[in-house]
Amino acid sequence: MTNSPWINFAGLVMLAIVPYVLAAQGTMLAGRTGLFIVAQEGIMLVGASVGFLGAYHFQNLAAGLGLALLVGGLFGLILAYFTTTLKMDQFVVGLAVFFLGLGLSNLLFKIVIGITLQPPRIPTLKAWSVPFLADIPILGPILFRQNGLVYFSILLSFFLYYVLYYTGTGLALRATGENPKAADSLGVHVTRYRYVTAIFGGMLMALAGAFLPMVYTGTYTDGIVRGRGWLAIALTFFGGWKPHTILLGSFFFAGVEILALRVQVTAIGLPHQFLRMLPYLGTILVMTLAFRGARPPAFLGQNYDRESRTTSS
Amino acid sequence: MTEGMRLRLAVIGRLGRGLLPYLLSFLVAFAVVGLVLALLGFDVWRAYRTILGTSFRTSNGFVQTLIKWIPIVLQALAFTVPLVAGKFNIGGEGQMIVGAIGAAAVGILLADLPLPILLPLLLLTGVLCGMLWVLGPAWLLYRFGVNEILTTVLLNFTAFELIDFVATKIWADPRAGHPTTVAIGAGGMLPLLVTRPPLHSGLLIALAIVIIVYVYTHHTAVGYELLATGANPRAARVFGLPVRRLFLFSLLFGGALAGLSGAIEVAGVHGRLIAGLQSNFLLLGIITGLIAKGNNAAVPFVAFFIAVLEVGASALQRTMAIPGEMTFIVEALILIFVLLNDVVRRYRS
Numbered sequence: 001m002t003n004s005p006w007i008n009f010a011g012l013v014m015l016a017i018v019p020y021v022l023a024a025q026g027t028m029l030a031g032r033t034g035l036f037i038v039a040q041e042g043i044m045l046v047g048a049s050v051g052f053l054g055a056y057h058f059q060n061l062a063a064g065l066g067l068a069l070l071v072g073g074l075f076g077l078i079l080a081y082f083t084t085t086l087k088m089d090q091f092v093v094g095l096a097v098f099f100l101g102l103g104l105s106n107l108l109f110k111i112v113i114g115i116t117l118q119p120p121r122i123p124t125l126k127a128w129s130v131p132f133l134a135d136i137p138i139l140g141p142i143l144f145r146q147n148g149l150v151y152f153s154i155l156l157s158f159f160l161y162y163v164l165y166y167t168g169t170g171l172a173l174r175a176t177g178e179n180p181k182a183a184d185s186l187g188v189h190v191t192r193y194r195y196v197t198a199i200f201g202g203m204l205m206a207l208a209g210a211f212l213p214m215v216y217t218g219t220y221t222d223g224i225v226r227g228r229g230w231l232a233i234a235l236t237f238f239g240g241w242k243p244h245t246i247l248l249g250s251f252f253f254a255g256v257e258i259l260a261l262r263v264q265v266t267a268i269g270l271p272h273q274f275l276r277m278l279p280y281l282g283t284i285l286v287m288t289l290a291f292r293g294a295r296p297p298a299f300l301g302q303n304y305d306r307e308s309r310t311t312s313s
Numbered sequence: 314m315t316e317g318m319r320l321r322l323a324v325i326g327r328l329g330r331g332l333l334p335y336l337l338s339f340l341v342a343f344a345v346v347g348l349v350l351a352l353l354g355f356d357v358w359r360a361y362r363t364i365l366g367t368s369f370r371t372s373n374g375f376v377q378t379l380i381k382w383i384p385i386v387l388q389a390l391a392f393t394v395p396l397v398a399g400k401f402n403i404g405g406e407g408q409m410i411v412g413a414i415g416a417a418a419v420g421i422l423l424a425d426l427p428l429p430i431l432l433p434l435l436l437l438t439g440v441l442c443g444m445l446w447v448l449g450p451a452w453l454l455y456r457f458g459v460n461e462i463l464t465t466v467l468l469n470f471t472a473f474e475l476i477d478f479v480a481t482k483i484w485a486d487p488r489a490g491h492p493t494t495v496a497i498g499a500g501g502m503l504p505l506l507v508t509r510p511p512l513h514s515g516l517l518i519a520l521a522i523v524i525i526v527y528v529y530t531h532h533t534a535v536g537y538e539l540l541a542t543g544a545n546p547r548a549a550r551v552f553g554l555p556v557r558r559l560f561l562f563s564l565l566f567g568g569a570l571a572g573l574s575g576a577i578e579v580a581g582v583h584g585r586l587i588a589g590l591q592s593n594f595l596l597l598g599i600i601t602g603l604i605a606k607g608n609n610a611a612v613p614f615v616a617f618f619i620a621v622l623e624v625g626a627s628a629l630q631r632t633m634a635i636p637g638e639m640t641f642i643v644e645a646l647i648l649i650f651v652l653l654n655d656v657v658r659r660y661r662s
Contacts, residue, residue, distance in 0.1 A: 038462065082649075086656045091401060091462075092603055096648045099600060103641025110636040111353065227470045234463050273478035280467040284449070287459050 009258065010142040014150055015215065016254035017247075019044070019208040021153040023232035024239065024246045025160055026204030030076070031241055032164070033190075033197045034177040034299040035083060038094035041229030042101025043075045043202055044209030045222075049105035051210025052220040053112050055122045064122070065210055072206020073199045075101065080198035084191055087303045106222050121218045125149065149211055156204075160243035173197065177297035180304040190304050208232070227280065234283045240294035256282045334658075335604075338650030346643050355635055363632060364625030364640065374628075376510040378620045380582065383519045384409070385623075386616035387574035388598025389605070390526050391443075391567040395461075396607045397530055398563035399543035404450065404465025405571040406595035407472035408443040412572025414479050415442030416579045417586035420497025421484050431500035436518075436576045443572015444565050446472065451564035455557050461564065469595070473588075480588045492588035503581040513581035522570065523613045530609045539563055597623065600644045604651055619644065 023040050030037050037043075047068040055064030075097060082093045113120060128151075130144040164170035175183040176193045184190050208228070213220050235253055239246030260278045263270075347357045368378040391405040416439040423431060450464035480492035503513040530536040542549040542559045550556045578590050601619050605611035626640035 082652075086653070087659075088652050088656060092652065093649075095599060095603065096645055096652070099596060099641060099645040099648070102596065103638045103645060107636050107638035107642065110638065227467065230463060230466045234467070237460070237463075271478055271482060273474040273482075277471045277474045280470045284453075284459075284464050284467055287463060288453055288457055 017250040022208035026201035030201035036301040039097040042098035043205040045105035047206030047209025068210035076199040076202020157247040334654035342646035389601035391571035407469040408571035409575035410472040412439035412443035412575030416576035420501035424498025428500040439576020447568030515577040515581040
């Protein structure tokens with residue numbers, strides 16, 4: 001039973017949710033204070049590049065992860081500064097930062113590694129079996145024989161759920177994205193919340209990117225993110241901007257991804273190119289059918305100006 | 314000082330104030346990148362000369378720049394026309410690919426037709442295919458209010474698979490080592506304007522499009538409706554404008570331009586369908602559109618500047634082994650600094 005293809009499939013899905021969960025929770029977190037980030041794809045690329053280079057240079061995966069977190073936080077800070085302090089259009093700044101990430105990721109790789117036919121490799125992150133729990137039949141191999149980032153992304157989702165809905169900080173944070181004027185009048189430091197969530201959001205996105213070379217490929221290529229950043233935005237909407245439903249929704253995204261890969265291998269006559277379209281087309285379908293009930297934060301995408309008279313700028 | 318001179322000075326002054334932020338952004342961006350290059354141990358002056366001068370030193374460089382300008386300007390307009398109405402078309406890449414596929418299909422299947430029939434048919438098919446690819450997102454926006462940013466961008470990734478399928482399974486050229494189709498008929502090729510170095514007549518089409526789009530958005534009532542919708546959709550609706558239909562229309566217009574850019578790449582540059590022909594034109598187009606702040610009168614000039622940088626970048630990579638991505642950083646920095654100028658102006662006023 002332990003080696004059945006279904007268990008194998010479920011285990012792979014558990015692994016594949018990680019980049020989606022991390023990037024989408026980052027998007028959600030910043031969005032809950034009203035900052036709509038659209039630079040996920042770029043920040044994930046930088047995270048993948050820097051994470052790989054750090055791990056390669058120091059021969060240490062933790063160093064790579066740390067470096068990716070640092071750079072991701074920096075990108076979040078840039079986003080927050082341009083939108084919250086300078087009050088520039090969030091979409092335009094997001095696109096600019098996306099470009100910056102796109103250029104920087106390949107540039108850094110080429111500067112450090114150079115142009116090679118045989119890219120250098122790093123050891124991939126090892127799975128860690130949770131004592132006792134890993135031996136449970138069926139559930140054990142699926143849930144408890146994964147790498148640390150899998151556990152982290154799931155625990156993070158629960159943690160964010162707790163913070164958002166059961167603490168005063170979470171209440172203030174949510175209020176910032178719903179009605180910053182009202183929150184401000186009650187003494188909530190709107191700007192500080194936006195900065196902090198943007199930085200955390202950027203870190204999570206970069207971590208999502210760093211996951212890809214450290215778990216999947218062992219090396220960096222410029223096509224490594226393949227739209228997962230954009231899919232993470234879709235997942236955030238799909239999950240209704242709530243941490244727990246985002247975690248649930250990620251299984252759909254990861255499931256389609258793994259399914260497309262799987263069917264490709266077993267080949268059922270359909271050209272593999274069409275199977276690889278599935279995640280993108282599936283997402284568009286889901287957006288059409290499932291998004292209409294989901295309500296994003298009321299102030300999403302707008303900058304807050306203390307001195308303006310109207311509540312919505 | 315005569316009246317005429319004073320008027321002329323006033324015009325120059327106004328133009329100068331408009332261009333000054335661009336000039337400043339350009340200088341600061343180059344200074345930043347120069348600093349980075351210097352720290353990495355490269356010869357900065359030689360890098361500057363290469364990146365800005367390659368387009369103007371030889372006729373070949375200049376023609377290369379013009380050939381790059383065509384898809385960049387079309388992609389930029391494919392982004393800015395919907396932007397005028399306040400909509401973001403991030404799917405120009407997919408629309409370009411599908412336009413190229415449509416054009417190549419016509420060029421291969423009807424290869425024997427004479428040029429006066431085949432070429433227009435090929436270009437038209439490209440335009441229609443580009444529109445078709447954006448029709449889904451546009452309709453979902455029109456009918457259900459589904460966010461167009463995500464739907465258009467996700468269809469890019471879908472189009473990558475589609476072109477790979479067409480170029481490896483349907484009309485694959487078995488001799489090519491890369492997903493490529495067989496050549497289109499000779500009647501489908503855009504005639505050359507200049508033979509040495511070769512410059513195809515897609516340039517004239519792009520110039521015509523630039524003028525048409527400018528006149529449309531700046532000097533017609535329907536273009537003004539688009540502008541009014543983008544500026545304030547709620548007010549536009551109150552005034553009785555068919556806002557959602559204008560969204561739909563602006564996206565279709567953008568898709569048509571992107572599809573045309575794909576058809577021109579097939580009929581002017583490659584003569585066949587090649588996976589990867591979209592290059593990074595979408596990103597360059599979006600950067601162009603954003604640096605021009607969505608102003609369709611400024612887009613062709615910014616696009617030319619971006620084309621100069623791109624041609625310089627490939628020379629930089631060839632002669633000095635500086636990664637071409639360096640220009641991407643330059644462009645992103647220019648964009649950010651141009652945007653910053655607006656902030657400065659807002660605080661001063």
